[in-house]
Amino acid sequence: SGYFTYDPGFVSTASCNSEITYIDGQKGVLLHRGYPIEELAQHSNYLELSFLLLNGHLPSPQEYEEFSKTIRYHTMVHEQLVNFFKGFRRDAHPMAVMCGTVGALAAFYHDSLDITAERDRQISAHRLIAKMPTLAAMCHKYCIGQPFVYPRNDLSFAENFLYMMFSTPCEEYLPNPIFAKAMDRIFMLHADHEQNASTSTVRLVGSTGANPFACISAGIAALWGPAHGGANEAVLTMLEEIGDDSEENIQRFVDRAKDKDDPFRLMGFGHRVYRNFDPRAKVMKETCDEVLSELGLGEDPQLKIAKRLEQIALEDEYFVERKLYPNVDFYSGIILRAIGIPTNMFTVIFAMARTIGWVSHWNEMIANGTKIGRPRQLYTGPELRHYPAKQD
Numbered sequence: 001s002g003y004f005t006y007d008p009g010f011v012s013t014a015s016c017n018s019e020i021t022y023i024d025g026q027k028g029v030l031l032h033r034g035y036p037i038e039e040l041a042q043h044s045n046y047l048e049l050s051f052l053l054l055n056g057h058l059p060s061p062q063e064y065e066e067f068s069k070t071i072r073y074h075t076m077v078h079e080q081l082v083n084f085f086k087g088f089r090r091d092a093h094p095m096a097v098m099c100g101t102v103g104a105l106a107a108f109y110h111d112s113l114d115i116t117a118e119r120d121r122q123i124s125a126h127r128l129i130a131k132m133p134t135l136a137a138m139c140h141k142y143c144i145g146q147p148f149v150y151p152r153n154d155l156s157f158a159e160n161f162l163y164m165m166f167s168t169p170c171e172e173y174l175p176n177p178i179f180a181k182a183m184d185r186i187f188m189l190h191a192d193h194e195q196n197a198s199t200s201t202v203r204l205v206g207s208t209g210a211n212p213f214a215c216i217s218a219g220i221a222a223l224w225g226p227a228h229g230g231a232n233e234a235v236l237t238m239l240e241e242i243g244d245d246s247e248e249n250i251q252r253f254v255d256r257a258k259d260k261d262d263p264f265r266l267m268g269f270g271h272r273v274y275r276n277f278d279p280r281a282k283v284m285k286e287t288c289d290e291v292l293s294e295l296g297l298g299e300d301p302q303l304k305i306a307k308r309l310e311q312i313a314l315e316d317e318y319f320v321e322r323k324l325y326p327n328v329d330f331y332s333g334i335i336l337r338a339i340g341i342p343t344n345m346f347t348v349i350f351a352m353a354r355t356i357g358w359v360s361h362w363n364e365m366i367a368n369g370t371k372i373g374r375p376r377q378l379y380t381g382p383e384l385r386h387y388p389a390k391q392d
C-alpha cells in the first residue's frame with residue numbers, strides 16, 4: 001500500500017544531508033570539506049586529512065600535534081585478538097580476516113561506550129584510525145605465516161604501516177621514503193567519497209544505534225566486492241591476464257568488455273557518479289609515474305599495458321558514449337605492487353584508508369540525530385492465497 005519512489009541501485013536518491021565531501025561527477029570535481037583533492041594530495045598528509053574529515057577544519061599546528069599523539073597512543077590492539085586471528089584458515093583472504101577482526105573490536109569497546117556522547121564518538125574514531133594499520137598488517141603476517149610485528153610510534157603513519165608489513169624478527173625493515181610518501185598519498189586518495197556503497201552501509205547499520213566497530217566491519221564487507229573496492233585487486237589480475245602490450249592483444253580485451261554476452265568488464269573503468277575523469281585517478285597516475293621513475297622502473301610492463309589500455313578505451317566509441325573513464329582503482333595497484341604489497345592486500349589498504357571516511361559519516365549522522373534507515377519495496381510476489389487444507 002502507499003506510493004513509493006522506485007530507485008533500484010539508488011541512482012537518484014539522496015539519503016542524507018552531509019557537509020563532508022562534495023563530488024561534481026560531470027566536471028570531475030572532488031572536494032573534502034571544500035578543499036580540492038588535488039591540493040590535499042599535493043600539500044597535506046593522511047593524518048591531517050583525517051582530522052579535517054572528522055572535525056570539519058584543518059588542524060592548527062597544536063591540534064595536529066595532539067591528534068597525531070592521540071593516534072599513536074591507540075596503535076596497539078588488545079593482545080587477546082591474537083587468539084581470534086588463530087581461528088582463521090592460514091590461507092584465508094585478508095579481507096575475510098579484516099571483516100572478522102574489526103568486528104571483534106566491538107567486543108573490546110562496547111559496554112562503556114555511549115555513542116550519544118561526542119567524546120566517546122571521537123575516541124572510537126581515533127581507535128579505528130590508529131588500529132586499522134595494525135590489524136591490516138596482522139592480516140598479512142598471519143596469511144604468510146610470519147609473526148605479528150608491533151607498531152612503532154616513532155614512525156609516521158605510512159612508515160609504521162610498511163614497517164609492520166615487512167619487518168621480521170630477523171630483519172628490520174626501514175621504509176624507503178619514496179614508498180612511504182606514495183603510500184600516504186594512496187591513503188589520502190581513498191579517504192572519503194560521500195555516499196558510496198560501503199559508506200551508505202556504515203550509515204544504514206549505524207542508524208540502528210549499533211556499535212561503531214560493528215558498523216565499520218559492515219562497511220569493510222561492502223567494500224570487498226569487485227564493483228567497489230575489490231576493483232583494485234581485479235585490475236592487477238586483469239593486467240596479468242592481458243599479459244602483453246601489443247595493440248591487437250589489448251584490443252581483444254577491449255572488445256570483450258564491449259560484448260554484452262561476455263561478463264568481462266574493464267576493471268578500474270567507469271563510475272556511478274563520475275561522467276568524466278575521476279580526479280583521484282589523475283593524481284594516482286602521476287604518483288605511479290613518479291614512484292616508478294624514482295625507482296628506475298619507468299618501463300614497468302604492467303604500466304605500459306595499463307596506459308595503452310586506457311588510450312585504446314578512451315578512443316573507443318563504446319567507452320566515449322557511456323562516459324567511462326579510469327577510476328581511482330586503475331593505477332593504484334601498479335604502485336602498490338612496486339612497493340611490494342601482495343595483490344590480496346590491495347582492498348585491505350583501501351579499507352584502512354576509507355575508515356576515516358566511514359567513521360566521519362557515522363559521527364556526522366549520530367551527531368545530527370537520525371531516523372533508522374528503512375527503504376521500502378515494490379512487492380512483486382503472489383497475491384494473498386490460502387494454505388491448502390491437509391488431507392487426513
Ligand code: CMC
Nearest residue numbers: 226227228229231257265266267268269270271272322327
Ligand atoms: N567495462 C565495460 N562496460 C562498462 C564498464 C566497464 N568497466 N562499466 C560500465 N560499463 C557499461 C555497462 O555495461 C553499461 O552499458 P549499457 O548501458 O550498454 O548497459 C553502462 O556502461 C553503464 O554501466 P552501469 O553498470 O549501469 O553503471 P553503474 O553506475 O551501475 O556501475 C560501476 C558503476 C563502477 C560498478 C561499473 O562502471 C563497473 O562495474 N566498473 C568496473 C569495476 C570498477 O572499476 N569499480 C570501481 C569503482 S571506483 C572505486 C570504488 O567505488 O571502489
